Amino acid sequence: MIVTENLTKRYGAMTAVDDVSFVARAGAVTGFLGPNGAGKSTAMRMMTALTPPTSGRALVLGREYRDIPNPGRHVGVMLDASAQHVGRTGGEVLRLVAMQLGLGKDAVPAALARVGLSAKEADRRVRNYSLGMRQRLGLAGALLGDPQVLILDEPANGLDPQGIHWMRTLLRDFADRGGTVLLSSHLLHEVEIVADELVMIGNGRIVAQGSKAELLGSRGSIARSLDAPALAGALVAAGFEARPDRDAVHTAASTDEVGRAALASGVVLTELRAAGSDGLEEMFLQLTADHAREGDAR
Ligand SMILES: Nc1ncnc2c1ncn2[C@@H]1O[C@H](COP(=O)(O)OP(=O)(O)OP(=O)(O)O)[C@@H](O)[C@H]1O
Ligand SMILES: [Mg+2]
Structure with a gap:
């Protein structure tokens, strides 16, 4: 479970994340939805102790991330698939993570198999990976420690339709086994299909949250x-x-x-x-339009 309580981040006069409170429960996929610049990545960085909040807090499995011993064994994180060292092979990247987490030899091949990267692909340098392959590698890294929670920032970016379908199946399966999944996206339809719960933010603030059925049905x-x-x-x-x-x-x-x-x-x-979903879509488009206008004014 992930709980954020009044999570807030200010950069000078700019409030990137504004009083965000929600629960991503175990056994469910929670879609974290918002247009570009809404504050999704900033919120996720605060959940994973990469950025300190200005105020409020985020609890993952009941603790702040930095207080979780060996967090990679409990929380799988993929925030930026392009942040991997491009000079290393995919296999090396994963073996390093496995070493840090104190995992056995079988962990890396198992993770590679889970994300559909072949042994041959694992021997290639990340520099030569397609965006989709980098996403798969990032996901393999997140899954490596067999975590109960996944925090994924735009994991579907760069995946082809088959890749997106594959990822949905993987996340669905992870949640059905009792895991907690929080995934962000700036595309409503991308998360609408897989998410059980939706949290929608715009300009750092939550504008709608609830079960998908509630949000899609009650408009x-x-x-x-x-x-x-x-x-x-x-x-x-x-x-x-x-x-x-x-x-x-x-x-x-x-x-x-x-x-x-x-x-x-x-x-x-x-x-x-x-x-139905038209209501949500309209709201989302409105948010995106509001944001674009603000961006133009800057
Ligand atoms: N280190 C920083 N310093 C100043 N402003 C920042 C910093 N990090 C993020 N911001 C600002 O905070 C806002 C939210 O950014 P964030 O990256 O969290 O949005 P996002 O929802 O992830 O967007 P996207 O869909 O484009 O990834 C943006 O206006 C961004 O410019
Ligand atoms: Mg982002």
């Missing part, structure tokens, strides 16, 4: 009608948030409630569906 409805302003008006009068957008109405009301409002006000519906 109201989208209705199309011959008179969208009238339908929106009827919904607002009934106490729901609603706004017309051309012939569509986006509303916090459920499909049942929209149907009733339409009937009561005599408005013809031409389409009615739960917003």
